[in-house]
Amino acid sequence: xxxxxxxxxxxxxxxxxxxxxxxxxxxxxxxxxxxxxxxxxxxxxxxxxxxxxxxxxxxxxxxxxxxxxxxxxxx
Amino acid sequence: xxxxxxxxxxxxxxxxxxxxxxxxxxxxxxxxxxxxxxxxxxxxxxxxxxxxxxxxxxxxxxxxxxxxxxxxxxxxxxxxxxxxxxxxxxxxxxxxxxxxxxxxxxxxxxxxxxxxxxxxxxxxxxxxxxxxxxxxxxxxxxxxxxxxxxxxxxxxxxxxxxxxxxxxxxxxxxxxxxxx
Numbered sequence: 589x590x591x592x593x594x595x596x597x598x599x600x601x602x603x604x605x606x607x608x609x610x611x612x613x614x615x616x617x618x619x620x621x622x623x624x625x626x627x628x629x630x631x632x633x634x635x636x637x638x639x640x641x642x643x644x645x646x647x648x649x650x651x652x653x654x655x656x657x658x659x660x661x662x663x
Numbered sequence: 664x665x666x667x668x669x670x671x672x673x674x675x676x677x678x679x680x681x682x683x684x685x686x687x688x689x690x691x692x693x694x695x696x697x698x699x700x701x702x703x704x705x706x707x708x709x710x711x712x713x714x715x716x717x718x719x720x721x722x723x724x725x726x727x728x729x730x731x732x733x734x735x736x737x738x739x740x741x742x743x744x745x746x747x748x749x750x751x752x753x754x755x756x757x758x759x760x761x762x763x764x765x766x767x768x769x770x771x772x773x774x775x776x777x778x779x780x781x782x783x784x785x786x787x788x789x790x791x792x793x794x795x796x797x798x799x800x801x802x803x804x805x806x807x808x809x810x811x812x813x814x815x816x817x818x819x820x821x822x823x824x825x826x827x828x829x830x831x832x833x834x835x836x837x838x839x840x841x842x843x
Contacts, residue, residue: 598778602834603841610842626773632679653766654771 590616596630597654604630609657611632612643614616615661623657624650631655667770676768691811700750703814705806706758707797708737709751715741730798781840789833 593609595618604625623634625660631647634657637643644660666672680688697703715725719741726729730740746752766772777783797803800822802811808826811819 598776598782599841603837606838606842626775628679628771651773653771 590619592619592621594621596623596625598626599625599630601629601633605633607610608634608657609637612659612661617661617663620660623659624654625653625657628653631657634659643658665748676765679772689809690813693810696754702736702750703810704754705751705802706755707794707803707806708740708801709749709755710794711737711798712741712744712752713746716746724838778804785840 592611592615594604594607596607599607604623604627608621608623615621623630625631625634635645635647638657638659643662646658648656648658650656667677693704715723715731718725726738726741731741740749740751744750744752754796763772770809789813797807798809800818802808802822804822804826807822808819813819
């Protein structure tokens with residue numbers, strides 16, 4: 589049950605989403621990835637994609653204009 | 664109750680509106696703008712005027728360029744309006760201040776750090792290409808695409824096809840150069 593961190597601060601769409609997708613391919617079921625973003629579109633497209641793919645998703649606002657998208661790989 | 668916990672604050676100020684809400688509002692506002700101002704919403708023609716006004720003040724004669732000489736609307740905007748009386752210039756200022764207000768109200772304002780010089784180069788190159796393209800096609804994704812289709816003009820749809828093509832190529836380049 590490893591936990592990974594992906595620093596996507598300062599990156600615009602669609603980079604945070606593509607980076608998350610690539611990283612998740614290398615992860616095992618049960619692993620968790622924390623994606624750090626400061627681009628509000630990524631707060632929508634990353635969770636939308638992850639939920640559609642069936643993973644568990646949580647969003648946390650950690651500061652003004654900064655979020656963590658936490659995804660648990662379920663399959 | 665703290666205002667930041669109020670459900671109305673969350674729905675209207677904090678959370679992003681749905682695409683449908685945005686689309687309906689954009690359509691209504693563009694209709695109002697057309698009704699009041701006489702021309703539909705546009706962004707980038709104002710930028711041409713800003714540059715041309717500066718060039719004129721330095722002694723240049725942009726009014727002789729085909730862009731102005733062959734188009735009465737462009738010519739009048741250049742010669743008879745200024746930054747504070749040009750509708751589109753004021754609308755652009757409104758967009759910037761409106762976006763700032765919205766992000767401040769939602770407590771989401773952040774000065775983002777520059778991650779790499781490659782990012783700066785890509786942004787400058789992209790901006791120049793978009794500006795150049797917007798002049799060739801008499802508008803950007805607002806003036807030529809959104810307002811074009813809204814005016815039942817074929818050129819909006821043609822613009823849309825190439826917009827998709829450009830976005831597809833752009834995303835390939837982005838993945839190629841920024842995924843390392």
